[in-house]
Amino acid sequence: METADAVVIGGGVIGTSIAYRLAEHRKVILLERGELGAQTSGSCDKAIFLQSKKPGFPIKLAQASREIYETLEEELDTSIEFKKNGGMIVIESEAHLASMKKFVKERNKAGLDVKLLDDKEVHAWQPGLSGDILGAAWCAQDAEVNPLLLSQAFAQAAKRRGADIRPHTEATDILCERGKVVGVQTRHGKITTGTIVNAAGPFASEIADMAGVGLTIMPRRGAVLITEKLEPLIHGNILCSQYIAAKHAASDTADAPPYGIGLSLGQTESGNLLIGGSREFKGFDKSVGPEVLSAIARHAVRIAPVLKNVKLIRSMVGFRPFTGDGLPIIDKAKEVEGFFIAAGHEGDGIALAPITGHLVASLIDNKEQYKDLLKPLQLDRLQAV
Numbered sequence: 115m116e117t118a119d120a121v122v123i124g125g126g127v128i129g130t131s132i133a134y135r136l137a138e139h140r141k142v143i144l145l146e147r148g149e150l151g152a153q154t155s156g157s158c159d160k161a162i163f164l165q166s167k168k169p170g171f172p173i174k175l176a177q178a179s180r181e182i183y184e185t186l187e188e189e190l191d192t193s194i195e196f197k198k199n200g201g202m203i204v205i206e207s208e209a210h211l212a213s214m215k216k217f218v219k220e221r222n223k224a225g226l227d228v229k230l231l232d233d234k235e236v237h238a239w240q241p242g243l244s245g246d247i248l249g250a251a252w253c254a255q256d257a258e259v260n261p262l263l264l265s266q267a268f269a270q271a272a273k274r275r276g277a278d279i280r281p282h283t284e285a286t287d288i289l290c291e292r293g294k295v296v297g298v299q300t301r302h303g304k305i306t307t308g309t310i311v312n313a314a315g316p317f318a319s320e321i322a323d324m325a326g327v328g329l330t331i332m333p334r335r336g337a338v339l340i341t342e343k344l345e346p347l348i349h350g351n352i353l354c355s356q357y358i359a360a361k362h363a364a365s366d367t368a369d370a371p372p373y374g375i376g377l378s379l380g381q382t383e384s385g386n387l388l389i390g391g392s393r394e395f396k397g398f399d400k401s402v403g404p405e406v407l408s409a410i411a412r413h414a415v416r417i418a419p420v421l422k423n424v425k426l427i428r429s430m431v432g433f434r435p436f437t438g439d440g441l442p443i444i445d446k447a448k449e450v451e452g453f454f455i456a457a458g459h460e461g462d463g464i465a466l467a468p469i470t471g472h473l474v475a476s477l478i479d480n481k482e483q484y485k486d487l488l489k490p491l492q493l494d495r496l497q498a499v
């Protein structure tokens with residue numbers, strides 16, 4: 115009979131980050147039903163934005179994660195293409211100008227270095243943008259990383275600490291006795307363990323069901339267009355003010371932009387542009403229609419006419435794990451001892467992956483260190499609304 119001190123279910127940026135931290139002091143097995151990082155964590159943008167988070171706790175959490183990024187490459191001993199290129203939220207319409215001025219003030223009050231740039235400053239920094247852009251919020255602390263490398267780097271570093279990382283190994287049941295976790299059934303056999311971490315992102319509700327734990331995490335679909343490799347066309351990552359409105363809307367409301375579209379624009383180290391994106395509730399349906407893809411392209415070209423003649427090579431679709439209040443759940447289940455949840459990072463999982471590993475390790479060890487960050491992430495906050 116195989117045994118482990120802890121089993122992590124899910125091999126995206128969140129599960130691999132957790133496996134790495136837990137493996138420091140334990141025998142860890144990570145189960146991933148497909149390839150590592152091939153679901154949401156491999157179908158997303160690469161921005162580590164601070165300014166896009168809400169003031170108060172969400173910014174505090176993102177800052178804690180961003181601090182870990184400062185030395186993460188060195189710690190994991192491999193390139194994750196972490197770059198401190200800053201981030202910009204462009205203002206497209208007079209209607210957004212007043213709210214974005216307030217947005218900048220609130221971020222400054224929360225301790226972020228965000229500046230309001232006028233149209234000339236924006237064009238001097240990003241000449242590819244439309245002459246109609248009125249200004250932008252600029253944050254030098256915003257950064258970027260390659261999410262594909264991030265999952266792999268965490269997994270490799272976890273392996274070096276002795277973790278057993280198992281792609282193509284699906285968890286099919288959680289085994290409980292007298293209200294306690296005693297093991298997990300996989301397609302390739304049973305593992306005895308007293309600790310399971312559900313890090314299955316948008317699929318976390320299915321895993322919670324196996325343990326008889328109530329958890330509602332919905333897939334919020336997003337599509338991104340990918341271009342051919344190009345010379346550097348933009349500096350850092352760019353969002354638009356409509357993106358902020360779509361991100362913080364809790365549902366597809368009548369005044370939301372069609373398909374939840376808001377520009378997210380970034381360029382990979384190899385030169386491909388990532389042009390996003392949409393936000394829709396369509397279950398796990400990956401078949402995004404041409405009307406959504408062309409709406410993303412039209413919106414992007416309006417803001418950045420330099421994109422008009424670039425060649426698209428493909429698109430990708432991912433499912434943001436949506437909890438309803440923009441924050442993940444990092445907590446232990448009350449119903450079943452030994453069952454932990456770390457899921458629901460919605461559109462912020464790349465930014466929040468590093469802190470999530472620390473939070474879960476601290477939670478399992480019942481340490482004091484991160485109690486203030488864990489409290490607002492408890493499961494019952496959602497059951498209470």
Ligand SMILES: Cc1cc2nc3c(=O)[nH]c(=O)nc-3n(C[C@H](O)[C@H](O)[C@H](O)COP(=O)(O)OP(=O)(O)OC[C@H]3O[C@@H](n4cnc5c(N)ncnc54)[C@H](O)[C@@H]3O)c2cc1C
Nearest residue numbers: 124126128147154155159161285315336432462463464465
């Ligand atoms: C279009 C788009 C753009 C985004 N842009 C950004 C961005 O710029 N910055 C940012 O911070 N965030 C961004 N995000 C959000 C970010 O991608 C997610 O929050 C993050 O990837 C979630 O990671 P995860 O590990 O929780 O989920 P996933 O990566 O989906 O990992 C969960 C894993 O669990 C596995 N699994 C499920 N069931 C089982 C089972 N029974 N047994 C074993 N394994 C199982 C799945 O196969 C999957 O690999 C974006 C998301 C999208 C969709």
